[in-house]
Amino acid sequence: MYPYMDWCVGVFRTSSGIETVIVNSEGSGYIPTGVFVPRSARMLFADGGLPQEFRARWFSWANPAETMLAYAELAADHREDIDLWALAVSADDGGSSMPARSVIQHFEDCSRSLSPIAEHTPVSQLDDTHAHRLETMDRALYSRLTGFGDGPLPDRSEAWRTTAAAAQLALARAGAIPDLAVPPTIREVLDLLSQGQPVPSGRWQDLEAAHIAVVTTGAGLRPGRMGVDTAVRAHVLAYHDLARLIELLLLWRRESIAYPEIAYLAGQIHLTPRAAGA
Structure with a gap:
């Protein structure tokens, strides 16, 4: 649904x-x-x-x-x-x-x-x-992040590094498109989190509203809808990444760190194919 x-x-x-x-x-x-x-x-x-x-x-x-x-x-x-x-x-x-x-x-x-x-x-x-969504993409990483696999257990610093790297990639893709306006609340929340500052409830609400707008816009641009386009456009790639980034940032509103969820959303951003000529 x-x-x-x-x-x-x-x-x-x-x-x-x-x-x-x-x-x-x-x-x-x-x-x-x-x-x-x-x-x-x-x-x-x-x-x-x-x-x-x-x-x-x-x-x-x-x-x-x-x-x-x-x-x-x-x-x-x-x-x-x-x-x-x-x-x-x-x-x-x-x-x-x-x-x-x-x-x-x-x-x-x-x-x-x-x-x-x-x-x-x-x-x-x-x-x-049933499998967790991260497990469908990287079973070994899911096992480690849940404490059942080999390698170090995750910590807050690893989760933030994963978040920051995904944010950098998503914002760079969107920033390269002249007519695409990135919702300012994304960078505002990202900056507050990076400084270890609390995010006001109003900012979280703005981020939720931005998510709806980004997802709706990206869905309307999907290739194949009109039966003539044969490949994704840069806008579709960027809106997809922004949607995943917003979901990723919203996870930091929780009291506990959702390591598998953070890893999955970041992984989706990293899996996004590069646009032709990028």
């Missing part, structure tokens, strides 16, 4: 059994907080073998069904034993199974308004059958 995002699930038949792959229309398959992926599935962009051209071409694509079809074609070029058998896609913010209907026999459009899942149904929990 995360706004401005459609999801697609592809079911692949392989010689070793069924594989389930998930992708959405936000960035490189960004997973919102509180969403836990079943361990029986995997995120499409977590495939380490994806070429950079694919990552850039399908970043934040409006219809995730098209991203899934492109992935199926790419996989078939490298494996003879894989076949996209079924596909389901939510159809509220640009998603549609239409491109798949001439390719596969089993497809489904899923509208929120027709969902069989009631509003009061308990949400999925992080348990043995």
